[in-house]
Amino acid sequence: MISEHVDVLVIGAGPSGAVAASLLHQKGIKVKVVERTHFPRFVIGESLIPRCMDHFDEAGFVEEVEAKGFEKKFGARFLRGSEVCWFDFSQKFSKGWNWTWQLPRADFDKTLTDVLQRRGVDIAFGTTVENVVFNGTDSLTTVSDEAGNRREIHARFLIDCSGYGRVLPRLLDLDAPSSFPPMAATFVHVDDVRRPSGEEGTMITFDILDQKVWFWVIPFSDGRSSLGLVCPKEHLEALDQGNNADTFRHIIRQSDYYRARFDELEFLFEPKKIVSYAKAVKKLYGTGYALTGNSAEFLDPVFSSGVCFATESGALSAKLAIRQLAGEVVDWEHEYEEHMLWGVDVFRSYIRDWYSGDLQKFIFHPEVNEDVRRKVCSVLAGYVWDKENPFVKKHDRAVRAVTHLLP
Ligand code: FAD
Known part of the structure; x- marks a missing residue:
């Protein structure tokens, strides 16, 4: 069987895989991406939020994506009968990007992988991961192409960006039930x-x-x-x-x-x-690997947080892998899992409050003042790690507390 050696193997070329691969390549790490399909391929997740732009910027994608002329998104409108609420990202409390894109993912994801290939990143399309065996932090991944030919890839670190393919959750029995109803x-x-x-x-x-x-x-x-x-x-x-x-x-x-x-x-x-689109895992990392994006957690589409979680986790896992490969001891529990789960928990609170009706009452209520709206707007823009924002810091009760005082 043909066998090759890389520093980092990335499974899946969606936004989490593309951002991770770009950051690794920028630092001179030998990275290979394996992707089951051929791009362009359909995937849902077409409304981005501004926090993603930080990751696309870091990964060096913004200029080339902008050249494609995708529709820019400056906020989000909610309707309920005759009631209208518009969140303008430029009014948000947190610093950061005020806009992003709404786009067909087939074209967008292809744009990112085209950029990566032009820069010399090795992406094997039509290549499916079948099995992974770990030996300490090293791994041996068996992949097959569409003709059924098998190859082995030895990697010093593995980043699972396989979305609903959920490669490592399946192979390592990491799936956990979601806390949301189906x-x-x-x-x-x-x-x-x-x-x-x-x-x-x-x-x-x-x-x-x-x-x-x-x-x-x-x-x-x-x-x-x-x-x-x-x-x-x-x-x-x-x-x-x-x-x-x-x-x-x-x-x-x-x-x-x-x-x-x-x-x-x-x-x-x-x-x-x-x-039953919500997914969860028991652990976001293990010896020699990290799970990102939908391979790790997906809650609900209502606040368009999926791609943001994918790119945040893709970027962070790549940065930590770079440090680990350089010989540093990385505290994956604190630096990766706790960070990622904080963001998941903030969105979880807002999604819970959305479906309970509290957040809907809040956003349409004429007595909710501008300052409070600006803070909620930051969450909707994806700035869920800005703990200066009390609506982030006290996410579990902030919206409910305000809503329950409203007539
Ligand atoms: P993906 O983009 O799914 O990429 C994973 C890649 O891995 C795929 O290309 C796949 O072919 C590849 N792969 C899978 N298995 C293997 C294998 N064995 N070997 C090799 N490659 C493999 N998010 C938003 O941000 N905004 C939205 O508006 C939004 N709307 C949504 C609506 C619905 C109904 C749902 C269910 C989700 C929505 N999402 C939205 C979530 C969004 O789709 C995902 O969070 C996002 O696409 C995750 O990106 P990713 O990089 O983790 O995975």
């Missing part, structure tokens, strides 16, 4: 031919149809838009019209705001469905 989502792309001109046409929007049921509209710069519904699993079952396309047409008609814009439009692919 939710479901269905989504599709359309040619947004009735898109209104100006901001209304390009604004990303979350339309609350019921306390636990919301509909997303994510306009892309190429005239397509992504539409999706998120709700409890049983609710989606109850909406079923016999097939995914008819079910989605039925869903579009539930939105008073968007019915006229999207009714009867042709779908660009059969609407997709994901049930």
Whole structure:
């Protein structure tokens, strides 16, 4: 069997893998990425948040992504019947980026891997990880190509960025139950031919149809838009019209705001469905490896935190691996797991408060002052590690405390 040696093997070329590989390559580490599919490939997760920009910047991606002309996202709009709430990222409490992108991930992820390949990063597409055996921090990974040919890759460190492939959680029995009840989502792309001109046409929007049921509209710069519904699993079952396309047409008609814009439009692919999308693990790292992005944790799409968690963990795991390979002792528990889980816990509190109705009451309430809104806006922008922000530091009770004082 063919065998090769690298310093770091990255499994998966989504945003977490791309950011990790870029930072490793910048420091002269011999990195190889193995990716099961060929890009461009469809993946959901099209609304980014500003905190991701710090990672894309560090990884040296911003200029080349910007040249692609993806739609810029300056905030997020929430609708509930006739009520409207707009969070403007430039008004957020924390320092940091005031904008990001909303984009088709197939094109975006391909842009990142094209940049990496141009810079000389070795990415093997069409290559699936089948098995990993550890010997201390060293690992031996068996991969196969589409013809079934097997190869072995020896690595001094392994970063699992395999998303829902969840390579190491499966192989090492690291899966843990999620703390959230099972939710479901269905989504599709359309040619947004009735898109209104100006901001209304390009604004990303979350339309609350019921306390636990919301509909997303994510306009892309190429005239397509992504539409999706998120709700409890049983609710989606109850909406079923016999097939995914008819079910989605039925869903579009539930939105008073968007019915006229999207009714009867042709779908660009059969609407997709994901049930019980939340994932968790027992540990985010082990001897010789780290889990990142969806391979580690995914909570819920409502605050678009998935890619941010992926890039934060991709960047941090790469930086720690660089130090470890240089001979330093790295405290993965404190420097990696505790850091990542803090961010997960902040988002977990806000997601809990969203579905309980507290955060929805809060965001639409006229008596919530600007200062408080700015602090919540920081969380929505992904600045969930800024403990100067009391709405981060006391995430578990901050929103509830304010909401329970509101009439
Ligand atoms: P991915 O982007 O999934 O990349 C993983 C890669 O690993 C894939 O390319 C895969 O082919 C490869 N791989 C898998 N198995 C193997 C293997 N055995 N060998 C080799 N390669 C392998 N996030 C947001 O930020 N904004 C949103 O608006 C948003 N909306 C969402 C809506 C829904 C309904 C859901 C379920 C999620 C949403 N997310 C969103 C989350 C987002 O999709 C993920 O958090 C994000 O894509 C994770 O990035 P990643 O790099 O970890 O994994």
